[in-house]
Amino acid sequence: MSEELRVSPIETRGKTCVKRYAMVIDVRRCIGCLACQVACKAEYDTPLGVNRTWVPYRVVGKYPNVKKQFLPRLCNHCDDPPCVRNCPVGATFKVEDGGFVLQRYERCIGCRSCMAACPYNARFMLPSHRTYTPITNVVDKCTFCFHRVNENLVPACVQTCIGRARVFGDLNDPNSEVSYLVAKNATQVLRPEQGTKPHVFYIGADRNQTEFARDAYHRPEVMELERAAFKRHFKI
């Protein structure tokens, strides 16, 4: 990777002696089983109505030749994360060695500035009613399974992916599988125009899903009806 592209001091692209973890998601291999979502829920006891990773889909084609296009989503662990800049109390921070964007729960004031700053909707507010943990009413997000990666394990979603659509590794290591996949395939990142330099790369993603136009053709009233139904379903 070209070092000239590093425009912010927080970025670790091409930096020596530091890891830069990334995930490559080959959507051609995703079968929409939602095992990643379930594994993540199990790993973190994420409450109902919020997710660290989620798999929206879009039905494309004309009957009888129709198919579902999946686009697994999670925090992009940006190289230049706007959420870190926007937090007034430093509750969210980037780990230089690894590039993990993490959250200090004890410091978070719940102003939701980071949620507003995230172009990917990867952050959410933990509800006040949780059974097994006192961590409530603070912002939460995917951690790239920081605790597992530190033990030389891959994230829970990667571990469980039956189609091996998710691959995890160090982009600063030229011999890693993610480096190979990014180098040899045409990859996309979500909303590259935001300059966040995401660390989640997609192979074979459809523009109808990666851009805002995904839901463009619904009238606002229809979207509101769908939103109301969604909220009723999840009691949020």
Place this chain on the structure above:
Amino acid sequence: MGDYVWFHDYSWHPVYSVYFFVVGILAGLSFLSYGSWLIPALRPLREKAAYGSLGLLVIGGLLLIADLSQPLRFLNVLNPAYLQFTSPLAWGALNIVAFGVFSLLYILELQKKREAALGKILAMITALLGLGLPIYTGYDLTVHQSRPMWNTPIMPVLFVALAIASGSAVGSLLAGKNQDAQRVLREFMLWSAAAVGIVLVGMLGTTSYGGSAEELTFLILTTGTMGLIFVGVGIIAGTAAPIALLFYAHLRERTTGLAFAAILILIGSAALRYALLMGPQELQTLY
């Protein structure tokens, strides 16, 4: 159809727009209180504007704290070990505290009932700190460059114009039948409302010419319930109508006409702040 969309929650809820509204009025009132040292016609408003400004600061501060999901941790924002100056919220918190301190000092000076130079200096500092409040709230939105409509650099300018308009509107209601003060406040309301209108036309125009996200945001802001609030109440009833009313108000009808225009400006500026806060978030919740 048949798509599965994950709906995300709004980051900032409507209570934040109430805070924007309150902060705008209190900043406008602090300008009027300082203005009274420069323009003799505004002298009867000096104490009322200063007390009103401090009272609204208490309400605004409580609203801001109540909006946090961890209200008791609001002191973290004032902890030097935690403060992060890349966030506009950090600057805003310091601005609010400084404004509160100088407002209090100014009111203590006003209670001495003397026309000393110290009062004028404190009024000026309070007004300058008051100017920082709409600037920081506008900047608070502008830094979110991924959100159409918020990402325009003129958002702080719009918030300053809204603060002058709504502060002058409250001042006009406080001035009652004082014709001299009303004449000055009419000018303030007219030109600040005109500035709001011009900035909004510019923002809407550029948003409608943008990419898919901008076009969708324009659609959300101009149709349905949000369209009624933004265009109907905010732009037509709350900006265009008071401008026309203020422009054509005859001298003999001035007090009634101005009071009506002031109420319309207040309703309009509240609607605009609500729509500007919630509208651009709606699209993002679908992404």
